[in-house]
Amino acid sequence: MTHLVHAVGHLKLNVTDSDAVIRDATEILGLHVTRREGGQTWLSSNGREAELVLLQSDENATHTIGLEALTPEAVREAESRIESVGCKIISREPSLACIAHGVTFSTPEGLRFEIHTPVRDSIYGRRHATTGVGPNRMDHINLMTPDPAATRRQLEVIGGLRLAERLVDDSLNWMYGGNRQHHILGLVKGKTGLHHYSFEFLEFNQYLRLGDTLDRFDKQMIWGPGRHRPGDNTYAYYTDASGAMIECAGSMAFVADDANFEANVITQLERPGNVRVMNVWGTPAPLEWRTHHFPFTSVID
Numbered sequence: 371m372t373h374l375v376h377a378v379g380h381l382k383l384n385v386t387d388s389d390a391v392i393r394d395a396t397e398i399l400g401l402h403v404t405r406r407e408g409g410q411t412w413l414s415s416n417g418r419e420a421e422l423v424l425l426q427s428d429e430n431a432t433h434t435i436g437l438e439a440l441t442p443e444a445v446r447e448a449e450s451r452i453e454s455v456g457c458k459i460i461s462r463e464p465s466l467a468c469i470a471h472g473v474t475f476s477t478p479e480g481l482r483f484e485i486h487t488p489v490r491d492s493i494y495g496r497r498h499a500t501t502g503v504g505p506n507r508m509d510h511i512n513l514m515t516p517d518p519a520a521t522r523r524q525l526e527v528i529g530g531l532r533l534a535e536r537l538v539d540d541s542l543n544w545m546y547g548g549n550r551q552h553h554i555l556g557l558v559k560g561k562t563g564l565h566h567y568s569f570e571f572l573e574f575n576q577y578l579r580l581g582d583t584l585d586r587f588d589k590q591m592i593w594g595p596g597r598h599r600p601g602d603n604t605y606a607y608y609t610d611a612s613g614a615m616i617e618c619a620g621s622m623a624f625v626a627d628d629a630n631f632e633a634n635v636i637t638q639l640e641r642p643g644n645v646r647v648m649n650v651w652g653t654p655a656p657l658e659w660r661t662h663h664f665p666f667t668s669v670i671d
């Protein structure tokens with residue numbers, strides 16, 4: 371069981387104005403609400419019961435990053451490794467009613483993860499009426515950590531994630547799991563938090579619809595569209611009412627030959643030389659994107 375973690379499971383956010391974030395998620399991105407009760411809202415882009423979970427709160431902050439493992443045995447194996455790398459188990463029970471097994475833990479860097487069995491999914495109920503763009507699935511999360519090497523080590527040991535690519539100064543690491551897409555997690559060096567979370571677009575014309583839809587809400591893309599070199603996915607980014615940044619990403623490169631794969635190390639960090647290293651095409655990343663930070667709620671007691 372090399373890759374205990376298969377894919378992104380879900381993302382929980384604390385938000386001060388659930389109605390405003392739900393409006394952006396449904397009317398711009400095109401998610402639908404699957405459950406709303408007791409200050410908790412589940413949203414999904416497909417037949418899964420929850421991909422984005424909003425918790426009504428007095429702060430806008432990341433609550434937990436959910437990582438999907440395929441079996442209860444994989445969850446329990448991950449659980450057995452948590453304390454060996456200095457992380458702390460918070461709960462051995464699943465956090466959501468749509469998950470059968472889960473373990474939640476915090477890291478010394480102030481991140482909180484839940485490794486859990488797949489969210490209940492209706493694969494023949496993927497489509498729903500929406501005026502938003504309508505992505506395919508939540509596909510990756512770029513977190514922020516003050517110590518990317520420590521976070522990378524924890525994820526390797528606990529979840530069996532592997533490094534796909536990194537900048538030589540560790541300011542960005544991309545990690546892959548069992549589904550082999552180039553990254554399901556990005557590790558960005560900085561104050562603990564979230565840089566962006568991403569939903570997958572299946573067609574390029576969805577970027578046109580995204581831009582036009584954002585305009586109707588007097589908003590704009592922060593960056594894109596373009597195509598990243600790491601991951602080879604197309605992208606566009608915008609922020610929602612909570613201040614979180616959302617990427618709409620095209621399909622990624624896959625690491626099929628896992629046995630012979632060696633992580634790429636990007637050594638060209640300075641502009642203008644690194645512009646082509648980081649981007650196949652599109653404009654260089656603007657300052658607003660490079661300095662974006664969405665906090666993580668306090669998880670260390």
Ligand SMILES: [Fe+2]
Pocket residue numbers: 510512556566568617619
């Ligand atoms: Fe991304």
